[in-house]
Amino acid sequence: MNFQQIKNILNDKSPESVEELAQEAAKLTRQQFGRAISLYAPLYLSNFCSSHCTYCGFNSHYKIQRMKMSPEQYRKEMQFIHAKGIRNILMLTGESYTHTPLSYLKEASQIASEYFQGISLEVHPMQTEEYKELFAAGVDGITVFQETYDRTRYAQVHLSGYKKDYDFRYATPARAAQAGIRQISLGVLLGLSDVVKDITALYQHLQELEKSFPGVEYAVCFPRLRPVKTESLVKCDVDDIQFVKIIALTRVLFPRAGVNISTRESPRLRDHLLEIAVTRMSAGVNTSVGGYSLLKEKEQDPQFDIKDERSVDEIVQLLKSKNFDPVFTDWRHIENSL
Amino acid sequence: MTDSSLVIAGKSFTSRFLLGTGKFKNKKDLSDSITASGSQIVTVALRRIDLERHEENILEHIPSHITLLTNTSGARNAQEAVRIAHLAKASGCGNWVKIEVINDSKYLLPDNQETIKATEILAAEGFVVLPYISPDLYAARALVKAGAATIMPLGSFIGSNQGLKTKEFIQVLINEIDLPIVVDAGIGAPSQAAEAMEMGADAVLVNTAVATAQNPQGLARAFALAVEAGRMAYLSGLPLKLPLGSASSPLTGFLYDELPAN
Numbered sequence: 001m002n003f004q005q006i007k008n009i010l011n012d013k014s015p016e017s018v019e020e021l022a023q024e025a026a027k028l029t030r031q032q033f034g035r036a037i038s039l040y041a042p043l044y045l046s047n048f049c050s051s052h053c054t055y056c057g058f059n060s061h062y063k064i065q066r067m068k069m070s071p072e073q074y075r076k077e078m079q080f081i082h083a084k085g086i087r088n089i090l091m092l093t094g095e096s097y098t099h100t101p102l103s104y105l106k107e108a109s110q111i112a113s114e115y116f117q118g119i120s121l122e123v124h125p126m127q128t129e130e131y132k133e134l135f136a137a138g139v140d141g142i143t144v145f146q147e148t149y150d151r152t153r154y155a156q157v158h159l160s161g162y163k164k165d166y167d168f169r170y171a172t173p174a175r176a177a178q179a180g181i182r183q184i185s186l187g188v189l190l191g192l193s194d195v196v197k198d199i200t201a202l203y204q205h206l207q208e209l210e211k212s213f214p215g216v217e218y219a220v221c222f223p224r225l226r227p228v229k230t231e232s233l234v235k236c237d238v239d240d241i242q243f244v245k246i247i248a249l250t251r252v253l254f255p256r257a258g259v260n261i262s263t264r265e266s267p268r269l270r271d272h273l274l275e276i277a278v279t280r281m282s283a284g285v286n287t288s289v290g291g292y293s294l295l296k297e298k299e300q301d302p303q304f305d306i307k308d309e310r311s312v313d314e315i316v317q318l319l320k321s322k323n324f325d326p327v328f329t330d331w332r333h334i335e336n337s338l
Numbered sequence: 339m340t341d342s343s344l345v346i347a348g349k350s351f352t353s354r355f356l357l358g359t360g361k362f363k364n365k366k367d368l369s370d371s372i373t374a375s376g377s378q379i380v381t382v383a384l385r386r387i388d389l390e391r392h393e394e395n396i397l398e399h400i401p402s403h404i405t406l407l408t409n410t411s412g413a414r415n416a417q418e419a420v421r422i423a424h425l426a427k428a429s430g431c432g433n434w435v436k437i438e439v440i441n442d443s444k445y446l447l448p449d450n451q452e453t454i455k456a457t458e459i460l461a462a463e464g465f466v467v468l469p470y471i472s473p474d475l476y477a478a479r480a481l482v483k484a485g486a487a488t489i490m491p492l493g494s495f496i497g498s499n500q501g502l503k504t505k506e507f508i509q510v511l512i513n514e515i516d517l518p519i520v521v522d523a524g525i526g527a528p529s530q531a532a533e534a535m536e537m538g539a540d541a542v543l544v545n546t547a548v549a550t551a552q553n554p555q556g557l558a559r560a561f562a563l564a565v566e567a568g569r570m571a572y573l574s575g576l577p578l579k580l581p582l583g584s585a586s587s588p589l590t591g592f593l594y595d596e597l598p599a600n
Contacts, residue, residue: 031550034550218443256443325364330385331412334422
């Protein structure tokens with residue numbers, strides 16, 4: 001599907017067209033995934049960052065409390081999350097090659113595999129050889145968003161640090177796939193640039209990857225930019241209607257792709273999108289380093305403010321009341337090797 | 339009419355309907371569907387077995403007299419399938435394993451070659467191996483040699499409900515392979531299950547169609563009845579299908595022409 005076709009679909013906001021697309025997406029979602037929804041929790045390990053991304057709460061120019069958890073500290077956080085029933089973990093850091101190097105991430109992954117069945121990382125981009133080491137340490141998934149596929153805009157919002165290198169970032173999912181990683185999540189930050197251009201480019205990126213690495217399970221996420229510490233840096237002009245269309249269109253074009261919905265979105269929207277296309281969601285979320293069990297709320301510096309603050313139990317009850325099957329384990333650890 | 343049992347690895351089953359357990363909206367629908375269908379073999383993906391959470395543990399919703407067939411969903415090659423089978427056995431799921439090796443997340447077609455490799459290894463270790471394949475005569479023959487307990491060819495794309503798109507190729511396996519043939523994947527309606535059984539398939543496995551039905555237990559029962567009906571039709575010998583009318587231009591009439599005398 002080309003730019004103009006996607007533009008026509010997203011710009012047609014007539015209720016009939018939105019409904020038609022949503023119905024088509026819902027049908028495909030039920031056929032491919034049934035009513036199973038995978039649950040996971042994010043765990044922020046560190047907020048040290050060497051990149052200056054103008055829209056991010058962790059950016060290196062912010063004077064926030066920088067913190068990197070020690071193995072003892074993140075073990076405590078893992079135990080806390082595990083006790084809530086969560087078995088899939090997404091570990092995140094700021095993009096710092098010096099504060100959270102490969103060795104740090106490997107150790108965290110090894111410890112995480114004592115508590116979790118599915119382990120994903122959202123950290124700085126690396127080389128294939130490094131991903132191989134992470135895979136062997138138990139990492140199954142890599143999340144790496146291009147943020148925007150508009151090169152000019154990319155350069156404007158990524159002012160310094162490794163993240164400035166657009167091409168290195170673009171080729172990151174392919175390097176991870178080469179290393180054997182099972183699940184790869186792509187995404188754009190809605191609000192950074194022209195939405196239609198970004199969505200079109202993301203679909204193209206995903207198609208290229210599907211062709212080169214057919215064995216990988218792909219997922220996509222479309223976070224809309226949220227204010228950081230009540231400071232609005234970029235205004236996201238994607239309204240709910242367009243947002244729903246993006247999610248539904250993605251399902252229609254990629255029936256097998258996982259679709260993730262961020263806690264940036266309101267509980268009401270998240271709940272409704274479950275019926276249309278969403279197949280995985282986070283629950284009981286905290287986006288601060290040490291936020292689950294180590295720090296009091298007023299001591300925390302979150303990466304972004306969340307809108308959906310429901311606990312794991314509340315999400316599970318909600319899913320069951322809506323006739324969804326909450327899935328805690330979607331994978332069982334086997335020894336990873338190529 | 340008396341029918342022999344379905345025998346897999348020396349174990350006899352009166353039901354020829356196998357049920358998969360993915361995609362159900364809740365555990366009650368699942369256990370009700372198992373009961374309604376009378377299925378005696380049920381497949382479970384190891385990746386979905388939550389051993390720690392009792393309420394969510396799928397195994398606690400499967401009656402104990404059912405034969406559990408753990409599948410290797412998520413395996414992308416033989417090595418991973420073997421590891422998952424080992425883990426299943428170590429987790430107390432027994433030694434019946436459905437080999438499912440899929441290295442294509444778009445079409446979800448099985449990799450026959452890797453499936454053969456995994457079957458060789460696991461059958462030699464004493465597992466009862468039921469491999470899921472794209473219907474291919476050479477792959478099926480290799481699986482017989484490798485020690486498979488059945489052959490499970492796909493009817494059409496998994497989860498597609500499109501029925502027997504691969505009908506002619508499955509028929510070849512039914513004709514040529516002496517192991518039980520269990521048609522798996524793509525069966526979306528009881529009529530399609532009956533069709534597979536009429537062809538001489540030994541059993542049918544269904545998951546998506548039942549799990550995503552408005553009334554799963556009702557459809558599970560309908561599938562079981564269709565499988566029985568199709569089996570009975572097969573055993574009774576279906577009459578040949580003949581074209582209506584006779585050929586308008588006989589090809590052999592010339593034999594009776596009077597030849598001109600020389």
